[in-house]
Amino acid sequence: MYDRVTAYPILDDALKTGELDYINGAALVRYSIAGNFLGYPAISIPVGYDQSGLPIGLQFIGRPWSEATLIRLAFAMQALCIQSYRKPEIFFDLLNWTQEIPQHLQKKFI
Numbered sequence: 001m002y003d004r005v006t007a008y009p010i011l012d013d014a015l016k017t018g019e020l021d022y023i024n025g026a027a028l029v030r031y032s033i034a035g036n037f038l039g040y041p042a043i044s045i046p047v048g049y050d051q052s053g054l055p056i057g058l059q060f061i062g063r064p065w066s067e068a069t070l071i072r073l074a075f076a077m078q079a080l081c082i083q084s085y086r087k088p089e090i091f092f093d094l095l096n097w098t099q100e101i102p103q104h105l106q107k108k109f110i
Contacts, residue, residue, distance in 0.1 A: 031059075032059065032061070035061040039064070040061050040062060040063070040064060041061070041062050041064070041065075041066055041067045041070055042059055042060065042061040042062070042070070043059070043060055043070045043071065043073075043074045044057050044058065044059040044060075045057065045058055045074045045077055045078050045081075046058075046078075046081070046085065047077065047081045048081055048084045049084065049086075058077065060073055060074060
């Protein structure tokens with residue numbers, strides 16, 4: 001069985017007020033909750049982008065004590081997808097504190 005979940009769009013007013021869409025948010029995480037509560041190991045990796053340029057991720061959830069298998073699986077999948085990776089349009093390198101936020105983006109973050 002394969003389950004696919006697409007993130008819902010965040011509306012402009014939600015960014016201003018900080019409000020969440022709880023109905024869509026719950027639908028987005030419905031497949032990961034059981035793994036979290038039961039303690040199943042899981043790993044998520046980036047696998048590409050949709051038509052709008054938004055990132056797409058893939059999560060694998062394994063049996064108890066299958067961490068090594070999940071890491072090997074994620075490594076193999078990531079090796080297949082690495083050609084399509086690119087830096088996001090808005091990117092801030094947290095390890096490089098000398099980096100300046102571009103002028104046209106400062107209003108969004110400050």
